[in-house]
Amino acid sequence: MLQQFGFTQYxxxxxxxxxTIDQPxxxxxxxxxxxxxxxxxxxxxxxxLEKGLIxxxxxxxxxxxxxxxLESVIEKLKIDxxxxxxxxxxxxxxxxxxxxxxxxxxxDQTIRSSLKDLLNQAESSIFISGWEDDLVHFLSLLEIxxxxxIDVNIHVIGDMNTNIxxxxxxxxxxxxxxxxxxxxxxxxxxxxxxxxxxxxxxxxIRTKSRSLxxxxxxxxxxDVALTExxxxxxxxxxxxxxxxxxxxxxxx
Numbered sequence: 001m002l003q004q005f006g007f008t009q010y011x012x013x014x015x016x017x018x019x020t021i022d023q024p025x026x027x028x029x030x031x032x033x034x035x036x037x038x039x040x041x042x043x044x045x046x047x048x049l050e051k052g053l054i055x056x057x058x059x060x061x062x063x064x065x066x067x068x069x070l071e072s073v074i075e076k077l078k079i080d081x082x083x084x085x086x087x088x089x090x091x092x093x094x095x096x097x098x099x100x101x102x103x104x105x106x107x108d109q110t111i112r113s114s115l116k117d118l119l120n121q122a123e124s125s126i127f128i129s130g131w132e133d134d135l136v137h138f139l140s141l142l143e144i145x146x147x148x149x150i151d152v153n154i155h156v157i158g159d160m161n162t163n164i165x166x167x168x169x170x171x172x173x174x175x176x177x178x179x180x181x182x183x184x185x186x187x188x189x190x191x192x193x194x195x196x197x198x199x200x201x202x203x204x205i206r207t208k209s210r211s212l213x214x215x216x217x218x219x220x221x222x223d224v225a226l227t228e229x230x231x232x233x234x235x236x237x238x239x240x241x242x243x244x245x246x247x248x249x250x251x252x
Contacts, residue, residue: 002016005077010040010044018054027042030045055068103205111183111202114206115138115183116141118187122188125186125188128154132159153166155220155224181196182196192212
């Protein structure tokens, strides 16, 4: 009766024995009506109790059992089936492994296209760092993403006008003439692009490597921290030659 719904043969035999008689049965009566061996009957009764298909009562030190009405069992099976279907739908059948490969590429326009492609994919957060004359090419897209509710964080070298509030600005002077050109973009804390100049040519990497994404996210905050320290304590830092030399060796 119940085997086609995932119950064992013994569970089905005991339930059928109880549901087809209009009176409670003890273990002995169940053994006689169901054909389930006495050595197994209590184990099977316990499982049916756990599954909510039978009721148990004790009278005069004797345990008696009755079946959940068939209509109620049908309703229960429907609800359980729908619940299992819902859980199945919510289960990811196939988990895509993280691609931690590092892809390298070069050429300025190719790098800019890659940055725009990654920005368009952003769903929750953006961390971007670079020089103002570079970042201005992405500003309209960054502002659109900000208006969409995405957390946009910018570190810029040079003055930038934008309605995005989370902007850390470093205004370079003669002390920063050795600053290197670079771009960092981290999206959703999952994927990043880092680009820099070597021998007057742009080179870049793009990756989803967790360790590299984490490293460059911390590097972004490192740049922001240096900018804020320089801004807040500028006179002290720049008037102390030893501190100035150490600070300027750190890359923004």
